[in-house]
Amino acid sequence: MKTQLPDLNLDTLRIQPLARAETIPSAWYVHPDFHEMDRETLLSASWQYVGPASDFGETGAFRSVTVAGEPVVVVRNQEGDLKGWFNVCRHRGGPLVTESCGIAKMLQCKYHGWTYKLDGSLRGVPRFDRTELFDKRDFGLKPVSVATWQGMVFVNLAEEPRPLDESVTGIPERIAPLDLSTMTFERRDIYDVACNWKVYVDNYLEGYHLPIVHPELCDLLDYRNYVTETYPTYSLQYSPLQDGDNIYGTPSGDAFYYFVFPNLMFNILPHRLQVNRIVPTAFDRTQVIFDYYYTAGTGPELIREDAEFSDRVQMEDVEICEHVQNGLRSRAYDRGRFSPDAEPGVYHFQCMLKAAYKAKLSETTVGSS
Ligand code: FES
Ligand SMILES: [Fe+2]
The missing domain is CATH 3.90.380.10 (Naphthalene 1,2-dioxygenase Alpha Subunit; Chain A, domain 1)
Incomplete structure (x- = not known):
């Protein structure tokens, strides 16, 4: 800075x-x-509005948003929870979603096709059999905090954000x-x-x-x-x-x-x-x-x-x-x-x-x- x-x-x-x-x-x-x-x-360092919670009705419903220049995706996972991830593949930085909203069974990178489960863990890594010292568990998506308030969804890039309720x-x-x-x-x-x-x-x-x-x-x-x-x-x-x-x-x-x-x-x-x-x-x-x-x-x-x-x-x-x-x-x-x-x-x-x-x-x- x-x-x-x-x-x-x-x-x-x-x-x-x-x-x-x-x-x-x-x-x-x-x-x-x-x-x-x-x-x-x-x-x-603040809660940023994403959209209505009604957008995330079903499993796999997602919305992408740019916060402070950072690509972020919010998705309803298999357990019914809203989760936020940086919309950035851990391979070489490709995007997982390029649409502003939609439904996805899993998040597949638009560059070389790595796939991530809705819990952010890396699942499919094509043609990586010969890559040494590589553990998929080290390459899950980076998380972003998510909160809902009054039927609206927010994200916060801070590592340990103050609760959203405090600001409203x-x-x-x-x-x-x-x-x-x-x-x-x-x-x-x-x-x-x-x-x-x-x-x-x-x-x-x-x-x-x-x-x-x-x-x-x-x-x-x-x-x-x-x-x-x-x-x-x-x-x-x-x-x-x-x-x-x-x-x-x-x-x-x-x-x-x-x-x-x-x-x-x-x-x-x-x-x-x-x-x-x-x-x-x-x-x-x-x-x-x-x-x-x-x-x-x-x-x-x-x-x-x-x-x-x-x-x-x-x-x-x-x-x-x-x-x-x-x-x-x-x-x-x-x-x-x-x-x-x-x-x-x-x-x-x-x-x-x-x-x-x-x-x-x-x-x-x-x-x-
Ligand atoms: S950048 Fe995502 S698969 Fe290559
Ligand atoms: Fe005005």
Whole structure:
């Protein structure tokens, strides 16, 4: 790990009270070296959303996912357990699955055909009879931690991850009687955005831009009562909906926008859960995965209108985020300030980011001394 990242020092890592704080330096969004730093420090060390548990109904059902650039496959094994493996053959690094999802009796490498059982053990090794000092038991797939929560599946690349529940404590209680685990997966949309992933997250974490960027969304929400709450591992932006008719078919209701550090979002409206995983694909490219879930009995009309409305809002965010990435690249900009009323969520995210960078740097410094 490179320790000489630009503008990463005691001054920029210092945490000041919100009313006095500056935003993080522009280099953290625009310098290519932060891409690896973020993968290593944040994405490899946190629970990453894979998809709905309903995808893994039968033995051999699998889904592949890329986490921090690492290929991973999650599969339902013979015992009925969900297991995660690096999707990397132990022979010469070939892929076991190249599809995003499917059903497999066993995992066969797409390169020279080594086969692995669903418990990760190596089984078939063609033309290896004359290889000396080779024991198949030493060449099982490398495991990845898997957890489920509220009908969703997550993986974590850390060797001994903290339990997933710790990072989402209190969310089910806060949104009750709404119960995410009873919702049904409907579809996945993917957007590519030409900005650093932190630009997208910052933008998500404040309602400050709503009147300018999203007038239509602003009309749906009771914007005067929009609040941000922060917790140790996540933040919540909450707003009641405006009284009256809306596409969500309720005369009243609530919007909950949860952000779970570092890159997971739950957007909850009446009858609908939208899960976002924010995937940094390059220092200036981000993929945003949208999974839609609905309560049982939700009609096709609501699902269609929700899709159209969500897409309009998303495209407004994409456009502004791409402009912001250009602004951050400009010599005219380095660091800004926060509105304590409207941007506590952004500040909270940036404080968590600083804490994670700081921990990584002290580990690297200690390790290299
Ligand atoms: S790389 Fe998998 S069988 Fe050769
Ligand atoms: Fe937005």
